[in-house]
Amino acid sequence: MDTAIYTTPALKVGKYKWRIIVFEMSDALVNWQTGERGPERYTRYQYLDGVWRSETSHPHYDSNDGMWGGLPKRLKKIYDAHEPEIRIALNRGA
Numbered sequence: 001m002d003t004a005i006y007t008t009p010a011l012k013v014g015k016y017k018w019r020i021i022v023f024e025m026s027d028a029l030v031n032w033q034t035g036e037r038g039p040e041r042y043t044r045y046q047y048l049d050g051v052w053r054s055e056t057s058h059p060h061y062d063s064n065d066g067m068w069g070g071l072p073k074r075l076k077k078i079y080d081a082h083e084p085e086i087r088i089a090l091n092r093g094a
Contacts, residue, residue: 002023002024002025002026003023003024003026004021004022004023005022005023005024005041005089006021006022006085006086006088006089007019007020007021007022008020008021008078008081008082008085008086009082010048011077011078011081013072013074013075013077013078014072014074016047016048016049016058017047017048018045018046018047018048018072018075018078019045019046019048019052019078020043020044020045020046020078020079020082020086021043021044021046022041022042022043022086022089022090023041023042023043023044024039024040024041025039025040025041025042026039027039041089041090041091041092042090043086043090045071045075045078055069055071058070058071
């Protein structure tokens with residue numbers, strides 16, 4: 001199970017409130033050549049539609065749409081506003 005490490009405050013972008021969560025996967029494949037497994041951290045966007053939903057559930061999500069995946073480009077505002085905290089969470093405080 002993945003554990004939430006850090007969550008940004010929600011920010012309204014377009015129709016929805018959005019947030020970024022830094023998760024840690026405790027048993028990720030960290031070296032595909034050796035098969036070594038261990039903790040790995042990653043980010044996900046979530047939007048509020050009654051309940052918090054993954055960005056992949058968004059009506060305009062498109063995994064084939066380059067960098068933004070069909071999501072609002074203004075989501076970068078959230079990242080920019082909280083970049084230091086996100087980087088610290090991704091790097092385990094280093």
